[in-house]
Amino acid sequence: MMPLPLRLLERLGCMLPENASTPGTADDADLILVGGGLANGLIAWRLRQLRPDVRVLVLESGGALGGNHTWSFHQGDLTPAQHAWLAPLVAHRWDGYSVAFPGRSRSLAGGYASVTSSRFDAVLRAALASTVRLSTPVSTLSARTVTLTDGRTLRAGAVIDGRGLRPSRHLSLGYQKFVGQELRLSGAHGLAQPVLMDATVAQHDGYRFVYLLPLSADTLLVEDTYYADDETIDAGLLRERIAAYVKARGWTVAQVLREERGVLPITLAGNVHAFWDESQGVARAGLAAGLFHSTTGYSLPSAVQLADLVAALPDLSSAPLFEAIRQHAVAQWKAQGFFRLLNRMLFRAAAPSQRWRVMQRFYGLPAPLIERFYAARLGWLDKARILSGKPPVPVGAAWRAGWSTGAGSALSRPFERTS
Numbered sequence: 001m002m003p004l005p006l007r008l009l010e011r012l013g014c015m016l017p018e019n020a021s022t023p024g025t026a027d028d029a030d031l032i033l034v035g036g037g038l039a040n041g042l043i044a045w046r047l048r049q050l051r052p053d054v055r056v057l058v059l060e061s062g063g064a065l066g067g068n069h070t071w072s073f074h075q076g077d078l079t080p081a082q083h084a085w086l087a088p089l090v091a092h093r094w095d096g097y098s099v100a101f102p103g104r105s106r107s108l109a110g111g112y113a114s115v116t117s118s119r120f121d122a123v124l125r126a127a128l129a130s131t132v133r134l135s136t137p138v139s140t141l142s143a144r145t146v147t148l149t150d151g152r153t154l155r156a157g158a159v160i161d162g163r164g165l166r167p168s169r170h171l172s173l174g175y176q177k178f179v180g181q182e183l184r185l186s187g188a189h190g191l192a193q194p195v196l197m198d199a200t201v202a203q204h205d206g207y208r209f210v211y212l213l214p215l216s217a218d219t220l221l222v223e224d225t226y227y228a229d230d231e232t233i234d235a236g237l238l239r240e241r242i243a244a245y246v247k248a249r250g251w252t253v254a255q256v257l258r259e260e261r262g263v264l265p266i267t268l269a270g271n272v273h274a275f276w277d278e279s280q281g282v283a284r285a286g287l288a289a290g291l292f293h294s295t296t297g298y299s300l301p302s303a304v305q306l307a308d309l310v311a312a313l314p315d316l317s318s319a320p321l322f323e324a325i326r327q328h329a330v331a332q333w334k335a336q337g338f339f340r341l342l343n344r345m346l347f348r349a350a351a352p353s354q355r356w357r358v359m360q361r362f363y364g365l366p367a368p369l370i371e372r373f374y375a376a377r378l379g380w381l382d383k384a385r386i387l388s389g390k391p392p393v394p395v396g397a398a399w400r401a402g403w404s405t406g407a408g409s410a411l412s413r414p415f416e417r418t419s
Contacts, residue, residue: 027055027155027156027157028057028154028155028156029055029056029057029154029156029157030054030055030056030156030157030158030316031047031054031055031056031057031156031157031158031159031160031316031321032056032057032058032059032146032154032156032158032159032160033056033057033058033059033159033160033162033285034059034138034141034146034159034160034161034162034163035059035060035061035161035162035163035164035285035286035288036058036059036060036062036064036065036066036132036134036162037065037066037067037162037163037164037286038066038069038071038115038120038286038299038300038303039162039285039286039287039288039289039291039299039302039303039306039307040058040160040162040285040286041058041065041066041120041124042086042303042304042306042307043160043162043285043306043307043310043311044056044058044124044128044131044132045123045124045127045128045307046085046307046308046310046311047310047311048127048128048131049085049311050311050312051311054316056128056131057131057133057154057156058128058131058132058133059133059136059138059146059148059154060132060133060134060135060136061135061136061137061138062134062135063134063135064117064121064134065117065120065121065124065125065132065134066117066118066120066121066124067117068117068258068260069116069117069260069262070114070115070116070117070180070213070221070260071114071115071120071298071299071300072112072113072114072115072194072213072298072300073112073113073114073115073298073300073301074110074111074112074371074374074375075110075111075112075113076110076371076372076374076375077298077300077301077374077375078301078304082304082305082308086115086304088123089115089119089120089123089124090113090114090115090119091114091115091116091118091119092113092114092116092213092215093111093112093113093114094111094112094113094192094193094194094214095109095110095111095112095193096108096109096110096111096112096193097110097112097193097194097195097196098193098194098195098196099195099196099197099198099199099363100195100197100198100199100200101197101199101200101356101359101360101363102199102200102356102360103360104360104363104364106363106364107193108367108370109367110367110371112193112194112196114213115300136148137149138163141159141161141282142159142280142281142282143158143159143280143281143282143283143318143319143322144156144157144158144159144318145159146159157316157317157318158283158316158317158318158321158322159282159283159318160282160283160284160285160310160321160325161279161282161283161284161285161288162284162285162286162288163288164286164287164288165265165287165288165290166288168270168275168278170270170271170272170274170275170278171265171267171269171270171275171290172267172268172269172270173265173266173267173268174227174228174229174265174266174268174343174346174347175226175227175228175229175230175231175263175264175265175266176225176226176227176228176263176264176265176266176296176297177225177226177228177231177232177233177261177262177263177264178211178223178224178225178226178238178261178262179223179224179233179235179238179239179242179259179260179261180211180221180222180223180224180259180260180261180262181221181222181223181239181242181256181257181258181259182215182219182220182221182256182257182258182259182260183219183220183221183222183246183251183253183254183255183256183257184218184219184253184254184255184257185218185219185220185251185252185253185254186218186251186252186253186254187218187251187252188217188218189214189217189218189220189249189251191212191214191220192214193214194211194212194213194214195210195211195212196211197209197210197211197359197363198210198211198212199356199359199360201241201245203352203353203355203356204226204241205226205228205352206226206227206228206229206352206355207226207227207228207346207352207355207356207358207359208224208225208226208356209225209356209359210222210223210224210225210242210245211223211225218254219257222242222245222246224238224241224242224245227266227346227347227355228352229347229352231263233261233263235261239259264292264297264299265287265292265297266294266295266297266343266347267290267294267336267339267340267343268340268343268344268347268348269340269344272290272329272330272333272334273330275290276326276329276330279322279326281318281319281322282322283318283321283322283325283326284325284329285303285306285325286299286302286303286306287299289306289325289329290329290332290333291303291305291306291328291329291332293336293339293374293376294336294339294340294343295339295342295343295373296374298374301375301376302332305328306325306328309324309325309328310324310325335376336376338378338383339376342386345358346358362386365385365386366385369382369385369386373386
């Protein structure tokens with residue numbers, strides 16, 4: 001049989017299988033990463049470190065990689081090898097941290113570190129060079145193609161969507177939301193270590209605490225943070241509360257250097273398989289893949305794990321890449337079932353103004369257990385210890401909230417499915 005002419009094949013291109021290439025048409029890259037945030041940025045960087053022969057293209061709609069964020073993590077969250085390859089991105093390190101509640105204050109040993117988006121952008125753009133295309137918004141994508149808003153279409157062996165978590169009727173969520181300001185003070189602030197939670201503040205809109213990162217002797221990041229039932233942020237009000245908090249600490253602001261805000265998902269329940277079915281075969285990364293700590297919202301350790309996973313795959317074409325990431329995300333979902341149970345108890349059993357009591361009790365637990373909690377590596381004895389004793393919320397409400405997996409919100413009512 002005579003082969004079909006190229007022009008006819010091009011006209012029939014929409015009928016070709018997704019993984020089929022039009023003869024004579026070269027892919028623009030082996031892998032296109034849509035979104036230049038934390039997860040996709042680390043994937044691109046890890047591939048450059050380990051497999052520089054892989055042609056990677058990063059498409060970011062904004063003017064810099066990483067946006068305007070600060071990502072933090074604990075020493076125990078990563079392996080020694082992961083600490084080593086991530087080290088150039090780390091802007092700040094401390095040897096411990098503290099927490100404060102109305103009935104408990106505590107300092108805990110253990111390394112804590114932060115990656116700033118400015119450091120992230122500078123290091124990755126220097127390493128990746130022409131691999132990165134900034135100010136390049138995407139209109140649509142599929143497992144192997146990306147259509148830009150200017151109408152151009154790019155092809156690759158595979159595409160990974162890392163543009164953040166989008167609403168899904170298959171997930172039931174609470175939210176951790178915040179406004180943070182990096183402040184230069186008129187004098188020294190006196191903090192030697194981060195304060196991860198200062199919950200001695202007045203409670204509003206769920207569980208409220210202030211997060212403090214001392215960046216230099218007279219500079220610090222102050223975040224007003226809420227574990228809330230909705231994702232609405234009144235930035236003006238939170239700025240006022242930051243100003244009041246800073247004044248109450250006896251600090252005087254010389255300059256507001258920058259401001260960041262965020263809304264992190266806190267998963268309560270869901271159907272992980274239906275959630276992944278929504279992707280229609282397109283691989284996902286980061287929040288878009290549901291890869292984050294279900295209770296703390298921390299995403300850097302998960303992003304590091306995913307970067308290592310992708311860089312080690314023998315086949316980076318679309319179908320095996322999608323399946324590998326999907327299986328990894330489903331496994332992580334199963335492993336974090338206990339954290340979702342705790343989240344339901346926090347959000348549904350405790351009155352919003354009393355949620356701080358749950359966290360105050362948690363920070364009275366042994367330090368090694370707290371470290372394993374942040375690293376999402378709890379054993380069954382750890383889980384029993386967390387649930388034992390007199391709960392800080394009504395027993396009946398805690399039982400109903402913990403074992404009920406309905407959404408209980410404006411979302412549809414998904415169920416907890418892990419198999």
